[in-house]
Amino acid sequence: MATTATTTTTPFEFPWEYSFPPFFTRQTNLTTHHAQLTKWSDLILxxxxxxxxxxxxxxxxxxxxxxxxxTTTTTTTAGATTSSPPGGTTATSGVGQAQTEELFHNRRLNRRLSLADAREVIDAMRRNGRAEYVGGKDGGDLVWVYWRTPEEWAALVEKWVDDTGQKGVVMTLYELTEGDGTKGTDFHGLDVELLLKALHVLAKRGKAQVFGQDDSQGVKFF
Structure with a gap:
């Protein structure tokens, strides 16, 4: 399942390539294929x-x-036969399968990116520091998608610490992601595991200390 902090009712505007059938088929020309990987990476992000x-x-x-x-549903009207695609899957929560499936499946074109080709895109994103398999296991199911990298999230947290005078303050991870004090910040609602990655970046720079375990984890900023 996709992990999401908030949901939005505003539909995503797909780029023109999404309506171009060859976009869903692996291109054999190396230059064209490289451009295809770049476009898919940009779309996912x-x-x-x-x-x-x-x-x-x-x-x-x-x-x-x-x-x-x-399966498709076939109906006959006035002697003409038309086919309509299935109703689709149901989201389990937040931005779930029903929404994320449209990312790789253009129902209007009846074109879908294959799993193997999607993994090739993910690998290209990994090389650029924009994706990582959860747990560091290559070829897994869950993938971190770094539309902001841990370093970029760390920079946002550090700026907030400086701007709000949080140096020397001890906070729980829940306060950072769900507390009233961080409402309006981009990292409010951030996935806790991703927040930890960002905090460890700050810790390596001597800007923070992470302590505790599991639900009792906290951080002190310097």
Missing amino acids: AYCRHYRIFKLSLSAAIPSSTTTTT
Whole structure:
């Protein structure tokens, strides 16, 4: 399942390439393929930023034929036969499968990016520091999508600490992600695991100390 901090009712505006059938097929020309990977990477980052998705489940976004219904409904009207696509899947919570599936599946074109090709895009994003398999295991299902990298989140937290005089203050991770004091900041509602990655960046710079375990984790800023 995708992890999201907030939901938005504003539909995502897909780029023109999304309506171009060859965009969903691996291109054999090296130059064209490189451009294709770049466009797909940009699309994934923009889509996840729009819906504040931090973790992307590939199995939810690209369900196999054994876990999703792909039948079409056929009706006959005045002698003409038309087919309509299935109603789609149902989101489990937040921005779930129903939304993330549209990222890789253009129902109007009846084109879907294959799982193998999606993983190649993720690998290209990994090389650019914009994606990482959760747990560091290559080829897993859950992927961190870094529309902001841990370093970029760390910079936002550090600026907030400086601007609000939080140096020397001890805070829980819950206060940082859900507390009233951080409302209006970009990191309010941030995935806690991703927040920890950002805090560890600050810790390495001597700007913070992370302590505690599990639900009792906190941080002190310097």
